[in-house]
Amino acid sequence: MRVTYAHMGYMNAPVRHMLESLAVEVVATPPVSERTMELGTRYSPEGACLPYKISTGTLLEGLDSGADTVVTMCGAGKCRFGFYGTVQKIVLARGRKIAFHTLDTERLLTDLYRFLRQAAPAAGRLAVAKHIALVIKKLRALDALNDAKNFYAPRAANPQRVIDTCDYGAGEIAGSDDFAEVNSCRELVTETMRSYCRAGAHPPPKVALVGEFYLLLEPYANRWIENALVRQGVEVKRFVHTGGWAYAKTLLQFFGFFDEEREYLAQARPYLNHHVGGEGLKSVGTALWSARHGYDGIIHIFPFGCMPEVVARYALKNVAADYGLPLLTLSIDEHASEVGLATRLEAFVDCIKRKNQGSRL
Numbered sequence: 042m043r044v045t046y047a048h049m050g051y052m053n054a055p056v057r058h059m060l061e062s063l064a065v066e067v068v069a070t071p072p073v074s075e076r077t078m079e080l081g082t083r084y085s086p087e088g089a090c091l092p093y094k095i096s097t098g099t100l101l102e103g104l105d106s107g108a109d110t111v112v113t114m115c116g117a118g119k120c121r122f123g124f125y126g127t128v129q130k131i132v133l134a135r136g137r138k139i140a141f142h143t144l145d146t147e148r149l150l151t152d153l154y155r156f157l158r159q160a161a162p163a164a165g166r167l168a169v170a171k172h173i174a175l176v177i178k179k180l181r182a183l184d185a186l187n188d189a190k191n192f193y194a195p196r197a198a199n200p201q202r203v204i205d206t207c208d209y210g211a212g213e214i215a216g217s218d219d220f221a222e223v224n225s226c227r228e229l230v231t232e233t234m235r236s237y238c239r240a241g242a243h244p245p246p247k248v249a250l251v252g253e254f255y256l257l258l259e260p261y262a263n264r265w266i267e268n269a270l271v272r273q274g275v276e277v278k279r280f281v282h283t284g285g286w287a288y289a290k291t292l293l294q295f296f297g298f299f300d301e302e303r304e305y306l307a308q309a310r311p312y313l314n315h316h317v318g319g320e321g322l323k324s325v326g327t328a329l330w331s332a333r334h335g336y337d338g339i340i341h342i343f344p345f346g347c348m349p350e351v352v353a354r355y356a357l358k359n360v361a362a363d364y365g366l367p368l369l370t371l372s373i374d375e376h377a378s379e380v381g382l383a384t385r386l387e388a389f390v391d392c393i394k395r396k397n398q399g400s401r402l
């Protein structure tokens with residue numbers, strides 16, 4: 042069994058380490074690139090959303106490199122994510138003999154456990170359970186590291202140094218073999234990033250980054266928006282996290298401690314009163330929370346044609362108008378230009394910095 046799976050931000054390296062530790066052969070795919078996007082677009086229905094196209098592209102790259110087993114995810118709910126597994130199975134199996142495993146996000150823990158038991162028959166139950174727990178621990182540590190980078194980089198004389206330290210630390214955490222090593226690495230790297238901060242500097246402007254799940258988590262898809270912002274001296278808070286999601290969808294959901302719809306509905310009211318699929322409710326709820334907690338602007342990023350986020354967009358306009366906050370809406374498709382995005386981002390940052398200067402006078 043030679044396994045491949047789709048790319049999504051910093052999830053890939055720890056998952057690969059987990060599979061290889063269980064003696065499962067992994068066909069590593071290169072980071073998402075223009076070629077991935079071209080491949081995915083060529084083999085996808087025209088109206089498919091960008092995350093579908095990118096994940097199809099990465100799976101095709103894996104199959105071209107010799108993989109014979111594909112692992113994908115799909116979920117129930119009111120958006121196209123529910124169809125990913127079925128459609129990809131048809132598209133990818135054309136002219137190939139491959140095994141296909143779909144992990145349903147509504148029962149992620151049991152599906153993942155079953156797949157690992159099948160893929161690693163020599164590993165005992167305890168080993169599989171330990172590796173699942175360890176990969177969730179690593180992903181949550183990577184969330185914490187990314188948050189720390191977004192906090193310390195705009196306060197540092199050289200933000201790139203903080204970004205590089207974070208990237209180095211992420212590699213170390215992904216390859217760690219036990220829980221204590223993950224903790225000590227996270228603490229050491231966070232402390233190093235903190236040490237680069239300038240003493241006595243003004244607190245930087247703070248921006249809330251909300252939107253569609255995959256676009257927030259895959260840096261290629263969002264054109265490294267977080268790093269672009271912190272380099273311009275803006276603190277960023279992203280409200281969707283890979284590790285937080287994996288933890289909620291496996292352990293919390295399995296033990297009945299997680300009710301996504303109820304949690305976000307309460308947060309989004311009165312601007313959005315219904316579950317609209319995807320991260321729509323969460324986008325509105327977290328934007329509202331940010332507006333009430335002193336943030337200076339909101340960036341809403343989503344794939345072109347994503348219905349949940351199009352609905353959220355209207356509610357976000359009302360939040361921004363009521364709280365007097367600048368709102369930047371970025372709808373991304375495969376033709377989005379990096380230069381165009383950078384220009385819009387610079388103009389937005391300029392706008393919130395001027396607004397802050399004005400309010401300090």
Ligand code: SF4
Pocket residue numbers: 090091092120121122253254255318319320344346347348349350
């Ligand atoms: S949330 Fe939007 S982009 Fe993401 S899978 Fe659903 S429809 Fe597609």
